[in-house]
Amino acid sequence: MSDNSRDVLISVNLKVTKGRRAIIDLLASIAHPYDIQEIQKGLKLRHVLLDTVTVYRIIEVFIQAGIVRQIDFREGKYRYELASDHHHHFVCRNCGLIEPIHDVCVAKEQYGLIENTHGVKVEDHSLEFFGLCSKCRS
Amino acid sequence: MSDNSRDVLISVNLKVTKGRRAIIDLLASIAHPYDIQEIQKGLKLRHVLLDTVTVYRIIEVFIQAGIVRQIDFREGKYRYELASDHHHHFVCRNCGLIEPIHDVCVAKEQYGLIENTHGVKVEDHSLEFFGLCSKCRS
DNA sequence: GTGTATGCAAACGGTTTGCAGAACG
DNA sequence: CGTTCTGCAAACCGTTTGCATACAC
Numbered sequence: 001m002s003d004n005s006r007d008v009l010i011s012v013n014l015k016v017t018k019g020r021r022a023i024i025d026l027l028a029s030i031a032h033p034y035d036i037q038e039i040q041k042g043l044k045l046r047h048v049l050l051d052t053v054t055v056y057r058i059i060e061v062f063i064q065a066g067i068v069r070q071i072d073f074r075e076g077k078y079r080y081e082l083a084s085d086h087h088h089h090f091v092c093r094n095c096g097l098i099e100p101i102h103d104v105c106v107a108k109e110q111y112g113l114i115e116n117t118h119g120v121k122v123e124d125h126s127l128e129f130f131g132l133c134s135k136c137r138s
Numbered sequence: 139m140s141d142n143s144r145d146v147l148i149s150v151n152l153k154v155t156k157g158r159r160a161i162i163d164l165l166a167s168i169a170h171p172y173d174i175q176e177i178q179k180g181l182k183l184r185h186v187l188l189d190t191v192t193v194y195r196i197i198e199v200f201i202q203a204g205i206v207r208q209i210d211f212r213e214g215k216y217r218y219e220l221a222s223d224h225h226h227h228f229v230c231r232n233c234g235l236i237e238p239i240h241d242v243c244v245a246k247e248q249y250g251l252i253e254n255t256h257g258v259k260v261e262d263h264s265l266e267f268f269g270l271c272s273k274c275r276s
Numbered sequence: 277g278t279g280t281a282t283g284c285a286a287a288c289g290g291t292t293t294g295c296a297g298a299a300c301g
Numbered sequence: 302c303g304t305t306c307t308g309c310a311a312a313c314c315g316t317t318t319g320c321a322t323a324c325a326c
Contacts, residue, residue: 015299015300015301015304015305015306016300016301017299017300017305017306017307018299019306019307020306035290036290036291037290050307050308051307051308051309052290052291053291053292053293053307053308053309054306054307054308056290056291056292057292057306057307058306058307061306070212072210072212072264074208074210074216074264076289076290076315076316076317077289077290077291078212078290078291090252090256090258090260092258093261099256099258101252101256103248103251103252103255106244106245106247106248107244107245107265107267109244110241110244110267111267113241114228114239114241114267117241118228118237118239118272119271119272120228120230120237120269120270120271120272120275121269121270121275122228122267122268122269123231123268123269123270124267124268124269125265125266125267125268126210126212126264126265126266126268127245127263127264127265128263128264129245129248129249129252129260129262129263130260130261130262130263130264131258131259131260131261131262132258132259132261133257133258134256134257134258137258137259153280153281153324153325153326154325154326155280155281155282155324155325157281157282158281173315174315174316175315188282188283189282189283189284190315190316191282191283191284191316191317191318192281192282192283194315194316194317195281195282195317196281196282199281214290214291214314214315215314215315215316216315216316
């Protein structure tokens with residue numbers, strides 16, 4: 001288990017447990033957001049057995065601490081990824097392929113405008129693109 | 139019931155039924171997206187009684203037809219609004235207030251770039267902002 | 277008349293809650 | 302050692318499915 005996971009937890013004042021460290025390591029290693037089941041199975045491959053409920057609770061704590069982001073791909077469930085690595089996704093509506101979009105985020109540039117116009121404080125946003133992947137186009 | 143609802147249904151080749159017309163009229167009248175329960179209750183106030191399942195099925199048909207958009211505010215359920223009126227939303231993470239954001243949509247401008255870079259066809263996107271509303275800031 | 281839309285009952289999947297025991301600091 | 306985290310069982314809620322009846326075209 002990486003030293004990084006311990007450091008991350010300490011930096012946000014969370015207790016260091018085996019499950020929490022393993023989830024941070026797992027999320028740091030994946031190419032696209034995982035749902036709760038995938039996280040649990042990924043942990044199992046790493047010989048870390050956590051109850052589904054525990055995974056939910058750890059993820060919830062991580063979201064509150066701001067180190068994990070909750071993502072919706074219109075599947076009727078959420079996916080999760082580390083918040084540190086800000087980017088968006090393209091989701092194929094036919095085969096479900098998920099592709100990270102690493103281009104400049106244009107949404108953040110709008111925060112100031114929205115805050116001034118509406119008197120709110122913007123902290124986060126969701127931005128996902130939907131359509132057909134190259135395979136499903138043909 | 140408005141003539142508009144009949145016209146909309148005919149224009150997308152859907153059968154004209156009382157429930158479908160009522161849902162279109164309802165969605166055309168609301169200031170922010172409704173969830174399934176709110177739609178059903180809103181219909182009840184208009185003396186249109188539809189089973190929950192029927193509301194789900196009508197909404198599903200409308201999404202396929204492209205006249206309704208599905209929206210996620212990280213509540214564990216979806217909300218719906220007419221697709222004709224493209225805009226985004228600000229959601230207060232404390233009190234749940236929903237505010238429409240009518241500024242220019244910067245996400246659509248990215249479609250071409252993403253399509254060229256990733257070889258996909260972008261058809262739609264989600265873009266919602268989260269934070270604290272003016273009341274909850276203080 | 278034919279095919280689709282609706283209502284009802286039941287199932288389903290993701291998520292949350294309560295409580296007792298285990299582990300962190 | 303006190304507080305927090307975890308596991309287990311059960312409940313919860315949004316959503317989907319199967320089938321019989323009613324309605325649109």
